[in-house]
Amino acid sequence: MNSTANSSLGNTFISKAIKEKSLTVQVLVGILLYVNGLMIFTFLKKETFRDTRYILFAQTLFVDSAIMLFADLTIVGSAYQLFIHIIFCYIFCTVMGLLSICSPVTLVAMCLERYVAICLPLRHASISSPKNTINGLLIIWGVSGVVPVVVFIIAFAYTPSNAMDLYVVCSIEVMFQVKWLADMRAASHQLLCIITLFIVGSTYIKIMVAAKSASAENKKSTYKGLRTVILHGLQLILGMMQLITPYIDILTLKVDVMLFINVKFSNFMLFWILPRCLSPLVYGLRDKKFYNALKYYAFCGIYVYKKHKIKDNKTIGGALSISIHN
Incomplete structure (x- = not known):
C-alpha cells in the first residue's frame, strides 16, 4: 500500500517538474519567435534586402522559427x-526532420555566399543573380527533404495495418518500428555533419588566406566576413549536436528519471534554442544596414523620427543664430 502511494507521489512530482520546465521553455521560445518575426518583417518591408545574402538569412530565420x-x-x-x-505524427516528424536538415544546409549556403563575395568579388553579381538564388533555394529544400521523405515512406510501409488507427504521444521514436531505420537515419545525419563541417572549414581557410593578402582598405570587410563564417560554424556545430542528444537521453534515463528530465531540457536549451539565438546576432545586430532598419520597426519609427526632429531643430536653431548675427 505504501509502495503504491510512494509511486503515485513520485509520478505526480515528476509530472509537475516536467510541466514547470515546459512553461520556462514557452517563455524563451516566445521571446525568440518575437525577435525572429520582427526580423522577417523587417526583411519583407525593405526592398534593399532582396539580395542573396539577406534572402538566405530570412530563410534561416523562418526555418529556425519553425523548428x-x-x-x-x-x-x-x-x-x-x-x-x-499516428499518421499525423508521422507527417509532423517528417516536416520537423526536413527543417532540422534545412537549417545546417542553409548555413553552408550562407558560408559559400560569403566566400564568393570575398574571394571572387568580380563574379559575385553573376553567381548571386536572382535566378541562381531561386535555384539555390530549391536545391537546399530538395536536399533537405531526401532523408525525411525516405524515412517516412519506409516507416509507413513497416507500420502494421492494425496500428494505423492508433493515437500516440508524438515523438520521432514512434516512426522507428524497425531498428535499422533509426540507424540509417543516424548514419545519414552523421554523413551530413561531416560534409557540412568540411565545406565550412574549407571556406574559412580560403577566406583567411584572402584576408592576409587583401589590401588595407579591404581587410576590415574581409575579416568581418571571416568572423561571420566562424559564427556560422559555431551555429552548425551546436545544431548538429542535437543529433546525439537522443543517445544521451537514453543513457540518463537508465540512471535516474529526474536526471533524464533535467538533461533533456538542458539539451533542448543548448542545442535547439542557443543555435537559433546566433542567427539574430550574426546579421540582425552585426549588419549595420539591417540593424538600423530593425531598430526603426522595433520602435515603430519613433526613435528615428525623434532623432531627425532633434537634428532638424539644431539645423533651424543654427540658421536662426546665423541670421541674428548677420
Missing part, C-alpha cells in the same frame, strides 16, 4: 500527454 515551434509543440505534447493520430 522552435515544432520542438516546443513536441515538448508540450510530451509534458501534458497529448495524443494525436
